[in-house]
Amino acid sequence: MNTRDTLYVKDGNLMIGSFKATELAAKFGTPLYVMDAQYIAEVCDAFVAAVKKCGSGAVAFANKAFATVATAKLAAAHGLWFDVVSGGELYLVAQAGADMKKVLFHGNNKTSREIDEGLAHGIGFFVVDSLNELELLDEKAGKRGVKQDVLVRVNPGVSAHTYEAVMTAAPFSKFGFDVHGDALDVIKDIASRKNLNFRGLHVHIGSQIYDHSSYDAAIGITTDFVKKLADEGIVTDILDMGGGYGIYYTDEDPKFTPRRYAYTVESIARLVAEKSAEKGLKQPFLIVEPGRSIVGEAGVTLYTVGAIKDFPGVRKYVAVDGGMFDNPRYALYESRYSAVIANKADKPADEIVTVAGKCCESGDLIGKDMPLQHAETGDILAVFSTGAYNYSMASNYNLNAVPPVVLVDGDKADYIVKPQTYGDLLRNNTVPEWLNG
Ligand SMILES: *Cc1c(COP(=O)(O)O)cnc(C)c1O
Secondary structure, X not given: OOOEOOEEEEOOEEEEOOEEHHHHHHHHOOOEEEEEHHHHHHHHHHHHHHHOOOOOEEEEEEHHHOOXXXXXXXXXXXXXXXXXXXXXXXXXXXXOOOOHHHXXXXXXXXXXXXXXXXXXOOOOEEEEOOHHHHHHHHHHHHHHOOOEEEEXXXXXXXXXXOOHHHEOOOOOOOOOEEOOOOHHHHHHHHHOOOOEEEEEEEOOOEOOEOOHHHHHHHHHHHHHHHHHHHHOOOOOOEEEOOOOEOOOOOOOOOOOOHHHHHXXXXXXXXXXXXXXXXXXOOOOEEEEOOOHHHHOOOEEEEEEEEEEXXXXXXXXXXEEOOOOOOOOHHHHHOOOOOEXXXXXXXXXXXXXXXXXXXXXXXXXXXXEEEEEOOOOOOOEEEEEOOOOOOHHHXXXXXXXXXXXXXXXXXXXXXXXXXXXXHHHHHOOOOOOHHHOO
């Protein structure tokens, strides 16, 4: 457990803000996602300060990590820009009242409709990722009589030290144009177009990265490429170095604080400034795009312990009222989490258990071999660092309801996503005439 001012143990109880976790579970039910507003605000502020340390810049929140209107409002209030990767996320930030000039639209295969929607909202930047998109965007911008600012996603060919599924800049990735291949020609093409305005480069090497050397390598290669563009007379105003900062999940990971997260951004900002100066380039406006590190540790999922099955000497299953429908990350990546029994948080974690979900899949686990206090049916299990890629990846598998989300802000707590009803689960079901007999 990575404790902080708003996540700690008091009199044997796990506390989130001023609330006992068990109190939140009793009031709002389980399974329940709880998000800590103060922590999100703190990380946002630390990142914004860090990115501006060595020049001008902005922090864009990657909505895909956790997308709700309330948290988008919170992030905007702390000066953040937004990354969106779909028409849905674009709609969300517009609903949250975001300044659309501070929105970047990512994606390796934006649909024609999404491009139209981005243009209609007058977003700041499209991050162009394919020739198809380039043609479509140029044509559609022309029809609207606008000159659209674009960044170009380039692939520096860096293999970040992380899981393969979340590695996005290894050679032959589905993302971006190769800096050692066609990127130069693509950018020359954009520079010659009437309706597109080349503003800079975007690089995102992957996710859950702790190792700064991956960023260092990417910055070295990318600034070399900026130099190559400069030699061709093409100016790069903006350098967007993506996100991907690793967070604390288990005691095998570093215990981050907002300061320590910000240090990663600071060192990126410093290196971009150094490398640009070294190569005689003008200082770019630096954008970073953290997702996981802003919301990940802010989230705790609360479950009620149900069935317990012990195979002595083999494995003990502790089953909870959630599972892969609220947290598919074990099933997807065998991700690891840490947890406590919220009402026994000061007791020793002297059992090793497998926390199982309630879905009809053997792979539906929250975690294997997790150290935990002795669990009994009815206990409240709190799983940490579930703020990123849990709610945003949730599904209605087995027609389980996606749990509601409660935002805790010190001594205030309220829904930011309401519970789904059975009616919600069938809302879009319809029966064709001919089946109605
Ligand atoms: C996913 C993604 C991010 C955020 O990654 P995190 O690991 O959540 O920080 C940023 N930029 C792009 C383009 C992404 O695809």
